[in-house]
Amino acid sequence: MSGPARQGCGQLSVRQGRILPTILRSPLEASDDPPPGWQRPKVATTATFGHVLHTTRSTDLLPAPPALLSRDYPHVISPVVPPPSVFSSWGLSLSSVPVQTSIILRFRVSPTHAAAITTASVVFPTMELVINVADGQTGAAKIEWNNCDKRLFATVSTHHVDVMMPAEQVDVRLTQTAQLECNPSMLSSPTMEKLGLFVDISDLNLQQGRMVTPSEVVIPIPPSLIVPCPSNPRPNKSPVIWAPSTAEEGAAADQQVTYTFSGLELRQSIATKCAGHMLQYSSIEAGHHGGRRADLSLHALHPPATAEPLPPTELARLYLEAVQSIARGEHFSWFQTVSG
Numbered sequence: 001m002s003g004p005a006r007q008g009c010g011q012l013s014v015r016q017g018r019i020l021p022t023i024l025r026s027p028l029e030a031s032d033d034p035p036p037g038w039q040r041p042k043v044a045t046t047a048t049f050g051h052v053l054h055t056t057r058s059t060d061l062l063p064a065p066p067a068l069l070s071r072d073y074p075h076v077i078s079p080v081v082p083p084p085s086v087f088s089s090w091g092l093s094l095s096s097v098p099v100q101t102s103i104i105l106r107f108r109v110s111p112t113h114a115a116a117i118t119t120a121s122v123v124f125p126t127m128e129l130v131i132n133v134a135d136g137q138t139g140a141a142k143i144e145w146n147n148c149d150k151r152l153f154a155t156v157s158t159h160h161v162d163v164m165m166p167a168e169q170v171d172v173r174l175t176q177t178a179q180l181e182c183n184p185s186m187l188s189s190p191t192m193e194k195l196g197l198f199v200d201i202s203d204l205n206l207q208q209g210r211m212v213t214p215s216e217v218v219i220p221i222p223p224s225l226i227v228p229c230p231s232n233p234r235p236n237k238s239p240v241i242w243a244p245s246t247a248e249e250g251a252a253a254d255q256q257v258t259y260t261f262s263g264l265e266l267r268q269s270i271a272t273k274c275a276g277h278m279l280q281y282s283s284i285e286a287g288h289h290g291g292r293r294a295d296l297s298l299h300a301l302h303p304p305a306t307a308e309p310l311p312p313t314e315l316a317r318l319y320l321e322a323v324q325s326i327a328r329g330e331h332f333s334w335f336q337t338v339s340g
Helices: 111-115 190-201 247-251 312-327
Strands: 042-054 075-079 100-109 126-133 149-163 171-181 203-205 210-212 216-221 255-274 277-285 292-299
Touching: 042 312, 075 292, 126 190, 149 190, 171 312, 190 216, 277 312, 292 312
Parallel strands: none
Antiparallel strands: 042 075, 042 171, 042 292, 100 126, 100 255, 126 149, 149 171, 203 210, 216 255, 255 277, 277 292
């Protein structure tokens, strides 16, 4: 892998509508009723900092951005994190700040289940089960469904935009994820019995560093979260949050969908406020294939309800300014160790 040709200025000069196709809105503006047992849809916006890398040969002539970031030129973003000493400049000590430990299990619809759909092609949501592990549980022999802090998310759309910032020390990947969260009451009900059995059968043992799960699980999915496949998907198209259910769909029972376990992460994170949003440092272990990595990300926060409401476009502009200020190193140095 080699670094991209760093041409042009370091501004976030890509049109705001392309960077954030789903502009930031107050959660109160989500007026559509969610499926029974699920919360209102939300769009999470996150910026991850790193270097955009391309696979090239010495004879390749690379175009200038934004063509360089198109699908014709495969690339990845390699996360970059500042030295640990910069946390002390925020008043944070890695030894004293509470660390949130989470086990994240991801599921994709089983190819066998998808192939059994004989009607028009449809898109099933990807599912993510987040198990938050308390300090006292890290030494527990086994994590069990009935005694763990858990959250289940259905992701119906994900949008990535990589922004090269040649004048700065890091580039940026902006990600918007449209999700619905399962209500805690439903997650603990007999409806999710098979998912609970999946966790209980699994061997999630932090003490011994052993994470073994079954290969499949059946999860009940509301019909309104299973949407038709777009006939002509376009890159950078605004994500659809979800399809509001019709009266017939609202009365229809959840579909029992077979999902394949697609990966697990053990994530340890600390967070602090920065530029009006949440800056999070995470250490991630993603198994044999994902390896170990660390990343620094800025998660967009909405203003408190007591603040003067701002138009969504203004919220998006302020967030992008915050992202750029971090990439510039205005809040901390990316590569210089802080003494003392």
